[in-house]
Amino acid sequence: MPQRGTVDRVRHIRMVVWRTVYRGSGWCLVALTVCVLGLLAGRWTGWWPSPYPAAVDLAGVPILLTYAVWMQQRVDRDRWNAAQKGNPRLEMSLEDLDGLGHEEFEFAVRDLLRRDGLAAERVGGANDDVCDVRAVDLDHRVWAVQCKHRRDGIRGDAVDVRVVRELKGTASDVHKATFAVIVTNGKFTNKAVPQARILGVHLAGRDLLALWASGRPLWELLEHVPPPLRHPADGRRVAA
Incomplete structure (x- = not known):
């Protein structure tokens, strides 16, 4: 059976890794979306020679939809926070x-x-x-x-x-x-x-x-x- 200190360290490492992935995934999605937009613009207008055009078409739309969902989540959070400001919080003396x-x-x-x-x-x-x-x-x-x-x-x-x-x-x-x-x-x-x-x-x-x-x-x-x-x-x- 693992020692208590080892179990605590493993749980802490898991938490740190998960938080890093969670935070980083959003910004990676933003960077990926910017790249996809550039490639799709080139693909659809001929202004930019997109490499692997079929792959760009196949992956571009799902990435853009994922980004739209992520942005909607941020909007929902802002609305929820704004609504909560008017609600009294439980306070005790x-x-x-x-x-x-x-x-x-x-x-x-x-x-x-x-x-x-x-x-x-x-x-x-x-x-x-x-x-x-x-x-x-x-x-x-x-x-x-x-x-x-x-x-x-x-x-x-x-x-x-x-x-x-x-x-x-x-x-x-x-x-x-x-x-x-x-x-x-x-x-x-x-x-x-x-x-x-x-x-x-x-x-x-x-x-x-x-x-x-x-x-x-x-x-x-x-x-x-x-x-x-x-x-x-x-x-x-x-x-x-």
Whole structure:
């Protein structure tokens, strides 16, 4: 059985490769379309001696149609973004979050993830394998989130390194997670912070939670977490 570190590296490499291909494919399509337009113009007008004219005719039209679909996708995204600007986003205050119970806090975290466009479900409870909320974003990346609510907020008990190690132990092996996150309305111990950095566990303490709850997407606040490349307007459905 491969070691956990090796599995994490393989998943990271796959994500980087996929993002590179996804980003590069659009611009390659643009360059290819420009070339095809030049060849087709020469083929149809006689102004440019197109090589292999039959091949140009055969490949040119599908490439142009693909480009048209790609451009329509960009238009759909712009329209969706413009429409969303007028819609209020879910926002929560730290005072509201402090006043929640533990289970209510888990549901609040779930709702914030859903606001960011993830398919999120609360799975906390007995035998939850150290994952209170499991979510899948539009790029099919899995998020395993452990919630630690403190009624006294920043004055409550700090989340210790044991929680970090426990989540790391199940996030990859059990939940097949791309990202492991601990969310608390309190704070973390001095040992938990460096250990989380070493293990690749993301910590969302009180200050970061305030920014997230105020409307910013979570991936903007976590280090080394790129935003999803896919867009809600693309019409893809992600199953949790």
